[in-house]
Structure formats: structure tokens, C-alpha cells
Amino acid sequence: MTGSSASDSSCLIAKSKTNGTEMNGNTTRNTYTAIENNTYSYEVIKDIADYLLDRTTIRPLIGIICGSGLNSIADMITDTKVFEYEDIPNFPVSTVEGHVGRMIFGYLENMPVMAMQGRFHYYEGYPLAKCSMPVRVMKLVGVRYLMATNAAGGLNSKFKVGDIMLVRDHINIMGFAGNSPLQGPNDPRFGPRFPPMTNAYNAHLIKIAKQVAKDMGIENEIHEGVYTCLGGPNYETVAELRMLRTMGVDAVGMSTVHEVITARHCDLTVFAFSLITNKCATGYDSSEDEANHEEVVTVGRSRQAVCGELLCRVIREIAKECPNKAQVK
Numbered sequence: 001m002t003g004s005s006a007s008d009s010s011c012l013i014a015k016s017k018t019n020g021t022e023m024n025g026n027t028t029r030n031t032y033t034a035i036e037n038n039t040y041s042y043e044v045i046k047d048i049a050d051y052l053l054d055r056t057t058i059r060p061l062i063g064i065i066c067g068s069g070l071n072s073i074a075d076m077i078t079d080t081k082v083f084e085y086e087d088i089p090n091f092p093v094s095t096v097e098g099h100v101g102r103m104i105f106g107y108l109e110n111m112p113v114m115a116m117q118g119r120f121h122y123y124e125g126y127p128l129a130k131c132s133m134p135v136r137v138m139k140l141v142g143v144r145y146l147m148a149t150n151a152a153g154g155l156n157s158k159f160k161v162g163d164i165m166l167v168r169d170h171i172n173i174m175g176f177a178g179n180s181p182l183q184g185p186n187d188p189r190f191g192p193r194f195p196p197m198t199n200a201y202n203a204h205l206i207k208i209a210k211q212v213a214k215d216m217g218i219e220n221e222i223h224e225g226v227y228t229c230l231g232g233p234n235y236e237t238v239a240e241l242r243m244l245r246t247m248g249v250d251a252v253g254m255s256t257v258h259e260v261i262t263a264r265h266c267d268l269t270v271f272a273f274s275l276i277t278n279k280c281a282t283g284y285d286s287s288e289d290e291a292n293h294e295e296v297v298t299v300g301r302s303r304q305a306v307c308g309e310l311l312c313r314v315i316r317e318i319a320k321e322c323p324n325k326a327q328v329k
């Protein structure tokens, strides 16, 4: 299937394209009529995937999402083809500091990858399905593995700022309230109506990452744990954090869960880790523990080399096992 049918009103995307035209004396970027009701049909997402594939010969097998302050993970990619989000039809734009807003195609460890420098969060005003829509784009581009990274508050008392938590599982708190990226009609071309989440995070890749951490000599800075995503943008109250801790949450953030649900729905293999950028304040007297985004981004930047190396080494191991070695550079 290529492109949307002109008769399908739910997936028309380019009704008012003004490609580089002059308006009020200024050059405008491409503008597209908004999709209806923020709904991304299979055809719209296929259009986005085709837009990207038409402009590069790279065929990624791995999709990467860079968390807050972790953009430079994608700077390690070689032979790049860069797409600004604002140039991709029907793509949202990043509005958060620390999220640049670029999709980078290229190679890491000789594996073809595509990486998001900047993700979309619910608190930016995007519905969850729109936040995780790029994961479906990855799927239609041909990606088999999603590697998601995020910045998170450490709730487990053993975690230190700068540590990395390999995500073993998540608690979908927003889902408890009925908010899901899979809400609405199900398109079986992506996946089943009722997808299981038992093994959302691939145990084999976690094992590989632990071995990699040992090889890097950072085994004391690596943990395995449970992540949860809250809606944000405010950080949590002490009472909320205490409740989350009793629920078994080790790290708290504002992303990833809906991306992973979307990825598992369309059968991507998932690996995710959280960089612990701050300790969660579980007492009222610990004002020094108050979270702030500047600190989150600063800690992210200070640890992105380590996070990048971990990711690259895991990719190196995936490359060894890659089912389609022909695609490896």
C-alpha cells in the first residue's frame, strides 16, 4: 500500500500544503491540514513512513527514542539522514527543553537505526496515541526493535543519581483511569485488540545489558526495576511517591509506557532503560530533593556518554544475532 486514498477523508494529509511559499513576506515551512480528531489511521502512518523511506536508502531495524538530556545518544549515529519533525507531514513537534525534534536515520554498530531526538509527552497536550504514533511509523518503516530511554526520578532507595535502571516492567497508571494509546477502534494491521503485556520488556536483552554493564565496569550503577509514567507536567507529591513505592514502583517518569504498549501491540521487541536523574522526595523535610527539569537535563547530559555506550554495546550484541544479517551494513 502506498499513500492515502483521496476518498478517505480520515487520512487526507496534504490538502493545504504550502511548500516554501511566501506569506506576509516570510518564507513558510510546509503546512498540512490537521488530521481529523487527532486520529492517525494506518494510511496516515504509512504515508509518514513512506515519506521517510522515499528520502533515504537506509532501512532501520532498530528504533531509538532519546530521553530528556539524552539527545547525544543519536549523535553517535553515522552516515546520517536527518529529518526535522516540522518537515515530516503530520508529525507533531517537540515542545520540551532537552528534546530537539529530529528523526535521524543512519548506522550504529553497523546496524541500520532510526532515532528520535525528542519524544512527545501527554502533558504537551498530545493524546497518548499521538505521543506514541512514531512507534507505529517505526514499525511501518521496518523496525524490529524499540530501544526507549528516559529520564526518571529514583524511588528505590538503592538508586543513586546517575544510575541506570533497566526497565523490567511497568505500571500503567494512566491506563488504570482508562487512558490508553490503543483506545478507540483497533486496526488489526498493527496488532490485536487485546494484546498481552506479560513480557513487554525483553528478558534476553536485559540479560545482555547486564553483561554489557559488567564489561563496562559499571555493574554497580545498573539496576533492574519497575517504571511508571504519570501524566505530568508537575512532579509528584510526597504522598503520591509513597503510594507508588508501596505499589512496587522503582522509577517515576512521564513517558515510555504508552510507547512500549504501542510497540508490543505491533510486535516490536522492546528494550528500555531509565537514567535516574534525581531522587524522589519521599519526605517533607527533604527540600533539597525537589525535582526540577534543569537538573534532569543536566544529569542527562552528564551521563549520556555512558548511556550511549550501553546502548551501542547492546546493539552490537543484537547485530550478532540479527535474523536478517543482509540488512546489517
Ligand SMILES: O=P(O)(O)O[C@@H]1C[C@H](O)[C@@H](CO)O1
Pocket: 066, 067, 068, 096, 119, 121, 149, 150, 151, 152, 232, 253, 254, 255, 256, 292, 293, 296
Ligand atoms: O522524555 P523523558 O521521559 O526522558 O522526560 C522526563 C519526563 C519529563 O518530560 C521530564 C521531566 O523533567 O523529563
